[in-house]
Amino acid sequence: MTVRLGAATVLDDVDLTVGAGERVALAGASGAGKSTLLGVVNGTVPPSGGSVRVLGADPAALRGAALRRLRARVGTVHQHLELAGALRVVHEVNAGRLGSWPALRAAWSLVRPQGVADVVAALEQVGLADRVFDRTDALSGGQRQRVAVARVLVQRPDLVLADEPASALDPVLTERVLGLLAGPADRGGALLAALHDPALALRHCDRVVGLAAGRVVLDAPAAALTVADLAALYGTAA
Ligand SMILES: Nc1ncnc2c1ncn2[C@@H]1O[C@H](COP(=O)(O)OP(=O)(O)OP(=O)(O)O)[C@@H](O)[C@H]1O
Known part of the structure; x- marks a missing residue:
């Protein structure tokens, strides 16, 4: 799927499947496209090309009650709340x-x-x-x-989308909130969360998808990654 906003290609040929029960962290530098990707999944950002299926349905093809039913199954913690x-x-x-x-x-x-x-x-x-x-x-x-x-x-919801959901929280509340947002995934739903903190992403997610300039540059199980691997997405050493 591709998203163009104005002259910019913000998501470039992103191909991503999140399975039932998965907790997936989105990582990547500011501007990499994480919020845009979450927006595509919750239907607020229309893709310019390609296709999107959410909980088995194509949101663009749904209207009325069917669209409301799908939206009720997707919960979003927005970056700006x-x-x-x-x-x-x-x-x-x-x-x-x-x-x-x-x-x-x-x-x-x-x-x-x-x-x-x-x-x-x-x-x-x-x-x-x-x-x-x-x-x-x-x-x-x-x-x-x-x-x-x-x-x-x-x-x-069955699917939780969360954009830096703990950015303003202390460490104790951060752990608690991430655990709560993973609840639906633990019951067979899924979590897709943009998380800047590599250690947090590795602790709470099964898989990390790294974005850079709108492209997927990393997609690996959390167990196979280190904090240094994720820090590299930000151009810094751990
Ligand atoms: N409405 C818009 N029009 C044009 N460009 C946009 C628009 N919204 C976002 N962008 C651009 O898309 C790119 C990705 O933005 P996005 O908010 O998805 O990044 P992000 O990875 O979530 O960043 P952050 O970590 O800072 O929240 C940025 O370069 C941004 O300037």
Whole structure:
């Protein structure tokens, strides 16, 4: 698959299959194309050429309820989080599953939050259960990042896409969040995560795909790689 944005070829003939149960790290220098690749998989970036199948379906061929069903099975932790900010945490977290609720329930939830027990359970997992009714814009960067993770947890997706999901977290929370995001993969789904930290990628993923200037330059089992191998993608010694 190829992606051209303006005059630039951002992903160049990328051929990648992620199997059921796999936890795959995307590594590569800033600008290598990791976010773009995640965007192609979650349907926000249309490929300019080639084809994409997500959970067995071609997103470009789906419309209406079928597209909503596919989207409900793909959970994304965005690099810039994509939180509304002025909403309370409970609404931000529930946004992860609005697509799988009937329209009336989704609308009513904005007035009277639905399924609060699940929201609290997800927030508990990321250490934020005491902030459920706080406004999201009153939280720290790391707390907001954990809200974005909790949003994916309540969604219960089969495929998790995560773009630097622990970039604002301390080491303890980083380990916890990566473990939580790997949950669906451990149950037969999959995780595809852009991770800059080589040690983190090797600890939490089965396989590492390295990108450089939009091309796949490395695709190997984590067990066969060292931190130095991944550091080389960034042009530095480990
Ligand atoms: N809308 C756009 N129009 C033109 N070029 C774009 C656009 N979005 C991204 N790019 C370019 O695509 C390339 C890949 O960007 P991308 O965000 O996928 O990289 P990345 O590997 O995720 O980087 P980072 O680690 O900094 O997040 C970059 O050179 C970027 O400038």
